[in-house]
Every structure is written in C-alpha cells, then in structure tokens.
Amino acid sequence: MGNRLSKIYTRTGDDGSTGLADGNRIAKNAQRVEAMGMADELNCHIGVLIETLPSGDRLIDTFRRIQHHLFDLGGEFAIPGSKVISDNHIEWLEQTLDEYNTDLPPLKNFILPGGCPAAAQCHLARAVCRRAERVVVALGHEDSINTASRHYLNRLSDLLFVIARVLARRDGSQEILWEQKKPGL
Structure with missing residues (x-):
C-alpha cells in the first residue's frame, strides 16, 4: 500500500462528493456510498464484539475472517461492476452457521437481544447487518x-x-425469551 494514505484530509469531499476506487466521484449520500458505509459500520460492530470476548476465544478467528470479508465487500461497492464476494464466501458462512447451530435447542419462542454483553453486541451487529442488506437491496434497484x-x-x-x-x-x-402479552396488559 506504500504511502497511499500519507495525507488524511484532501478537501475534495467538501462539495458533498466522494471518490470511488475507479476514480469517479459521486454524492456522499448516494446509495452506493451508503452501502460502503454500512459495510464499514458493520465491520466496526464486529470489532467491538471481538473486544467483548476473552483472549483465545475461537469465535475471534471467525469474526476476524468476517471483518476481512466486510472490508472486501466495501471495496466491491467502491468499484462498480466488481465482484469480490463469491459463492465460496456464502458456503463458508453456511458451514460455520451449521457448526454453531448444531448444539442449540430449537427455538420455540422469539428471543430478546441480551443474555450477556457479548450476545447483546452480537444482536446489535445482526441488526446492523440487516440494515446493510436493505441498503444493498435498494442499491440493486438502481x-x-x-x-x-x-x-x-x-x-x-x-x-x-x-x-x-x-x-x-x-x-x-x-437467552431471554420474549413473553407474549395479552392485549391490554
């Protein structure tokens, strides 16, 4: 990478535009920029989640890999037409999901975010991920x-x-189970 980021401020975005990796400039509130920002925000939440885990926790390696994927995803949005995320990434997620889900009991109720600080942070990352997905769906429409x-x-x-x-x-x-209340309670 060299000295690519030797100067942090350039003032080129003062007009409300930002540069994409392909050299084009677009509005900072464009859907593509929003998708890039959501990948970054989600990556930050995963970083906070990692910091709630004890050193040596095997989940850290899983989350670090996800962070690299999310950085790649943001880069993909920064270069219109590029493809970095592949079916291999999705297959890895599915295999990892199956591995962690194996020992969990089936859900019979909705659960509330919480249970411990790490679980609450993971739920927050999940909610941000869903928002990122909605932004990407909107980007796909335009x-x-x-x-x-x-x-x-x-x-x-x-x-x-x-x-x-x-x-x-x-x-x-x-886990904190949601308790369905009767109307009026």
Whole structure:
C-alpha cells in the first residue's frame, strides 16, 4: 500500500462528493456510498464484539475472517461492476452457521437481544447487518450489483443470530425469551 494514505484530509469531499476506487466521484449520500458505509459500520460492530470476548476465544478467528470479508465487500461497492464476494464466501458462512447451530435447542419462542454483553453486541451487529442488506437491496434497484454480496449479508445476519444464541447460553448465561402479552396488559 506504500504511502497511499500519507495525507488524511484532501478537501475534495467538501462539495458533498466522494471518490470511488475507479476514480469517479459521486454524492456522499448516494446509495452506493451508503452501502460502503454500512459495510464499514458493520465491520466496526464486529470489532467491538471481538473486544467483548476473552483472549483465545475461537469465535475471534471467525469474526476476524468476517471483518476481512466486510472490508472486501466495501471495496466491491467502491468499484462498480466488481465482484469480490463469491459463492465460496456464502458456503463458508453456511458451514460455520451449521457448526454453531448444531448444539442449540430449537427455538420455540422469539428471543430478546441480551443474555450477556457479548450476545447483546452480537444482536446489535445482526441488526446492523440487516440494515446493510436493505441498503444493498435498494442499491440493486438502481444499479447493478453482485448478487452474491446481498446473499452474503443475508447469511451473515443468520450467523450472527446463531452466534448470539451461543454467546447467551454459554458460561451460565441465558437467552431471554420474549413473553407474549395479552392485549391490554
């Protein structure tokens, strides 16, 4: 990468535009920029989640891999027409999801975000992932996208849900079940 980021401020975005990796400039509130930002925001939430885990936790490696994928995803959005996320990424998510889901009991109720700090942060990352997916769907309505990227986010939100369940149940913690109330209560 060299000295590519030797100067952090350029003032080129002061007019409300930003540069894409292909050299084109677009409005900072364009759907493509929103997708790039959502990948970054989700990556940040995963980073916070990692910091809630004890050193050596095997989930850290899983989350670090996801962070690399999310950085690649943001780069993909920064270069219209590029394809970085592939079916291999989705297959890895599905295999990882199956691995973590194996020992969980079937859900009979909805669960509330929480159970322990790591599970709550994982649920927050899941919610942000769902928002990122909605942004990518909207981008796909106005511009061509790599559909594998949309599939990746859909599968990632499922994985984050399952891992939140794992985190809430381990070390003596518990999942918090939603209690359906009768009308008027």
